[in-house]
Each structure stands twice: as C-alpha cells, then as structure tokens.
Amino acid sequence: MFLSRGVQQMTMPNLQVDPSRIVQRIEELARCSATKVGVTRLSFSEESERANQLVAQWMKEAGMDVRKDGMNNLIGRYEGKDRDAPILLVGSHLDSVVEGGKYDGILGVVAAIEAVHTLHWHGIRPNCSIEVVGFSDEEGARFHTTLLGSRAMTGHLRPEELLAKDDQGTTLAEAMEQLGMNPHHYRAAVRDPRTIRGYIELHIEQGPVLEQIGQACGAVSGIAGQSRYTFRIEGKSGHAGTVPIQWRKDALAGAAEVILAAEQMASQCDQLMMTVGKLSVFPGVSNVIPGAVEGTVDIRSIDDELRKSAINEFVRKCENIAQRRGLVCRFTEVMDSPAVLCSGHLTNVITDVLKEHGMAPVKLVSGAGHDAMALASITDVGMIFVRCKDGLSHHPDEFVSVEDIETGTNVLLDVIRKLTA
Numbered sequence: 039m040f041l042s043r044g045v046q047q048m049t050m051p052n053l054q055v056d057p058s059r060i061v062q063r064i065e066e067l068a069r070c071s072a073t074k075v076g077v078t079r080l081s082f083s084e085e086s087e088r089a090n091q092l093v094a095q096w097m098k099e100a101g102m103d104v105r106k107d108g109m110n111n112l113i114g115r116y117e118g119k120d121r122d123a124p125i126l127l128v129g130s131h132l133d134s135v136v137e138g139g140k141y142d143g144i145l146g147v148v149a150a151i152e153a154v155h156t157l158h159w160h161g162i163r164p165n166c167s168i169e170v171v172g173f174s175d176e177e178g179a180r181f182h183t184t185l186l187g188s189r190a191m192t193g194h195l196r197p198e199e200l201l202a203k204d205d206q207g208t209t210l211a212e213a214m215e216q217l218g219m220n221p222h223h224y225r226a227a228v229r230d231p232r233t234i235r236g237y238i239e240l241h242i243e244q245g246p247v248l249e250q251i252g253q254a255c256g257a258v259s260g261i262a263g264q265s266r267y268t269f270r271i272e273g274k275s276g277h278a279g280t281v282p283i284q285w286r287k288d289a290l291a292g293a294a295e296v297i298l299a300a301e302q303m304a305s306q307c308d309q310l311m312m313t314v315g316k317l318s319v320f321p322g323v324s325n326v327i328p329g330a331v332e333g334t335v336d337i338r339s340i341d342d343e344l345r346k347s348a349i350n351e352f353v354r355k356c357e358n359i360a361q362r363r364g365l366v367c368r369f370t371e372v373m374d375s376p377a378v379l380c381s382g383h384l385t386n387v388i389t390d391v392l393k394e395h396g397m398a399p400v401k402l403v404s405g406a407g408h409d410a411m412a413l414a415s416i417t418d419v420g421m422i423f424v425r426c427k428d429g430l431s432h433h434p435d436e437f438v439s440v441e442d443i444e445t446g447t448n449v450l451l452d453v454i455r456k457l458t459a
Contacts, residue, residue: 053160055152055451057444063148066092067132068140076137076434080204081175081186082110082213089132093172096151101158102170108226109190110174110219116154118167118458124235125167126458127417128153128450131176131187131409138177139436145424145443146240147172153451164458166235173409180204180213182334183373184266188412190227200224231416236384236457239410240422240450242438246429247402254445256400257388258421261411262311262338263345263377269356271296272366275321275329287364290319290328296367299355300335303348310348311338311405340377340403378411384420384457391452395445406431422450 070089072078079085090112094104097114104114112132118125130146150170157164171191178184181202189195200211200221211221248256273287297314304312313336320330337352339345353369360367389399402423410419424446427437438446 053156053162053451053455055149055156055444055447057440057447059155060145060148060152060443060447061440063092063096063151064140064144067144067148071134073137077134077140078136078138079132079134080136080180081133081177082180082210082217086133086174087217090172093132093147093151096148096155097170100151100155102154107191108219108223109187109195110214110217111187111191111227112172112174114151114154114170116158116164116168116170118164120165121167123166124233125169126164126235126454127169127171127237127413128239128454129169129171129173129409130239130241131173133173133175133177133179135177135179135432137434138432139430139434141242141426141436141438142244142431143176143241145242145438145446149240149443149447149450152447153454156451157455162455164455166458168454168458176407176409178373181210182268184264184407185375185409185412186210187227188409190224191229192412192416193225193228194412194415195224229416234417236381236418236420237410237413238384238420238422238450238453238457239408240424240446241408242426242431242436243402243423243429244404244406244426244431245402248400248423248425249427249429251398251400253397253400254425254442255392255395255397255449256402256423257385257392258380258404258423259385259401260340260380261378261404261406261408261421262340263342264373264375264407265337265345265349266372267335267337267349267369268372269296269333269335269367269369271331271333271360273329273364274327276327278325278327281327286327288327289331289365292359292363292365292367293317293331293333295359295363296333296356299359300352303352303355307344307348309339309341309344312336312348312352334372338405342377345377375407375411378414378419380410380414380420381418384418387456388420388422388449388453391449391456394452395449420453422446422453
C-alpha cells in the first residue's frame with residue numbers, strides 16, 4: 039500500500055514544465071502511424087517500435103536509465119536518493135486504435151517524461167525512484183484483448199493469450215518473435231508489489247464533463263468495469279431475388295435486432311454503457327442473403343453487479359431474437375475487468391494539487407478503461423484527467439489545447455513531487 043509520510047504538508051519551490059516540448063513530441067509520435075488519417079499504431083508493429091525508439095531517446099534526455107521488459111513495456115527509471123525504497127510508477131500507453139487521435143495515452147507518457155525532465159534540469163533528486171512506463175498494448179486494437187502490457191506487469195496475463203490472433207491471423211507470440219522477443223519471457227515483466235508505492239496516470243478525459251464545467255483537470259475516483267464478448271449469429275444464405283422475406287433466415291437482420299436491444303438496454307440505465315462495435319457479414323455479397331454475422335459487444339458500468347446482470351439479460355434477449363427468427367446465436371467472453379476504485383490517499387493528493395492550481399477538487403468516474411485498472415491489483419492507483427475538445431476521443435479530431443497540456447503536466451509534476459518527497 040502507499041506510504042504517506044505526510045508529504046502533502048511540504049512546501050516546495052515552484053517549477054514549470056515546457057509545453058512546447060510536449061506538443062512537439064506528441065506531433066512526432068503522431069507520425070509513427072500506419073495510416074495518414076488519424077493515428078494507427080498497433081502493438082508489436084513497425085510503427086510501435088519507431089515510437090519506442092523516440093520515447094526511449096526522450097527518457098534518456100530526461101536523465102533516466104531505459105529498458106524494456108518481457109512484454110515490450112518501455113520503462114525509464116529516474117533514480118532516487120533511496121535506491122531500495124518502493125518506487126513511484128507514472129505512465130500510460132503508447133499504442134492506439136485504428137485511425138485514432140494523437141493524445142490518447144501518449145499525453146500521459148510524454149507528460150510524465152516532461153515532469154521528470156523538469157526535475158532533472160533543476161537537479162532535484164526525489165527520495166524514492168520514479169519509473170515512467172509506456173505500456174505496449176492498452177487498447178487491444180490488434181489482438182482484441184486489452185491491457186496486455188499492464189496485465190503482464192501484474193502477473194495476470196494468461197499463457198493462452200499468446201495465441202490471440204490479429205485480423206491477418208498473426209498470433210501475439212508470432213508478432214513478438216518478429217520483433218526478436220521470446221514470447222515465453224513475458225513473465226519477466228511481473229513486478230513485486232512490495233517494490234511499488236503507487237501508480238499515477240495522466241490521461242485525456244475522453245468525455246465532456248471537464249469542458250462543460252470549464253476546468254482543465256480533474257481527479258478520477260474510479261474506473262468502470264468492462265466486459266467484452268464476441269458473438270456469432272448463424273442463419274442460412276440464399277438468393278437475394280428468389281427467397282421470400284417471410285422464409286428467410288437472415289443473420290444480418292437478426293444482428294440488427296441485437297444491436298437495437300443493446301442500445302435500448304443502455305438507454306434505460308444511466309450507469310450502463312453497451313456498444314456493438316464490430317460486425318463481419320458472411321458471405322458479404324450484395325445479392326446473397328447473409329448467412330452468418332460475427333460481432334463484438336462491449337458492456338461497461340461502475341457497478342459490477344449491474345454489469346453482470348445486464349450481460350445475462352442481453353444474452354437472453356439475443357437468444358429470444360435468434361429463436362424467433364430461426365437463427366443460432368453464440369457468445370464468447372473475451373475479457374472481464376471489474377470496476378476499480380482509485381486510492382483515496384492518491385486522489386486526495388491530486389485534488390489538493392488541483393486546489394493549489396486554482397481549480398475545484400473535481401472527481402470523475404472514468405467510463406473508459408486504462409492501464410490503472412490492471413495496476414490496481416498490485417498497488418494503489420491515482421489518475422488525473424485533462425480536458426479534451428468536445429469530449430472527443432478515438433477519432434482523428436481528438437484535441438487538447440496547449441494551455442491544458444501545460445496545466446495538466448504541471449499538476450502531474452506537483453503530484454509526483456509530493457509523492458516522492
């Protein structure tokens with residue numbers, strides 16, 4: 039657990055980060071992309087390795103020793119006065135969704151490097167060491183299973199997940215081997231909880247609350263639990279011009295009802311989010327009745343019991359839809375992450391710093407998943423949200439102003455200083 043030491047009462051000289059350097063680095067990383075529209079930087083790819091090289095260089099410039107662990111997490115260590123004291127972890131992820139934005143995850147890593155750079159520039163050595171982490175795969179956009187890097191660090195990555203495949207049929211193990219890694223060494227990434235005093239993550243809000251209240255930053259009180267499932271609906275293909283509507287077993291028509299059922303359930307409960315995010319139609323020909331549909335459903339809530347009951351109800355609704363239409367519907371669980379409450383102590387430190395910077399001590403619930411969810415199983419976690427324009431994320435138009443970047447990074451710097459004093 040986190041060691042307090044009464045650090046909140048300490049008075050420290052004022053330091054300021056360099057926002058222009060942060061923005062420049064975010065722009066450089068945005069060019070590590072497989073697409074020209076938005077940012078596509080999937081894990082264990084050529085683009086991710088280019089990003090790792092840049093981030094490693096910046097970590098070294100900030101006075102850190104750099105290494106990679108067995109799951110390709112990039113780690114920069116800024117040595118403290120007491121080398122044996124539990125360390126403070128700070129970071130976020132370096133991967134992206136397909137055609138996503140340039141700030142998601144990246145802002146947290148670059149801001150953490152800038153905070154350490156500022157300490158190094160002023161010759162400030164913290165009492166305990168700081169490790170900045172760029173996690174290798176938070177989004178799950180390539181292998182459709184999330185938090186690979188952070189779950190490996192906590193010891194919760196399962197061996198069978200090495201067999202997860204991307205859309206080209208490449209397994210995670212094969213992708214690691216292509217980078218010269220031994221996939222079976224992923225266990226070397228596991229950290230001893232006794233060596234970590236806490237984890238702090240700065241991240242864009244990915245929602246509209248901070249913008250609505252007119253504030254640059256807020257503290258996160260908790261992260262919603264998530265469940266992801268794949269589903270397959272099987273019907274019967276047939277000629278689009280000859281099979282009467284009432285005799286069809288149209289899998290896509292059944293999938294349309296499934297999507298509407300998810301939307302209806304979520305619209306009836308403020309604490310529940312449900313999204314069908316991907317569909318593949320077979321055989322996928324314009325003049326053939328769809329015989330099968332494969333898709334994904336994402337279910338989230340800060341209330342785990344509500345989330346679990348919603349899953350059961352949704353499966354029942356889908357089975358009824360399938361039975362009525364003469365279809366077969368099957369679900370397969372991909373992931374299940376319980377809701378996470380952030381550490382009360384770390385959250386209080388963050389809200390104290392917000393007040394010191396003239397902001398209200400706002401606390402928000404995150405509906406999005408973060409590496410902090412995984413780290414919470416081995417240490418206390420705290421999160422800082424930074425306002426993003428229109429609450430937009432996972433989109434090329436994702437945007438954070440220079441002023442908010444500067445404010446958020448200064449807040450992060452002061453939180454780090456309080457926690458490592």
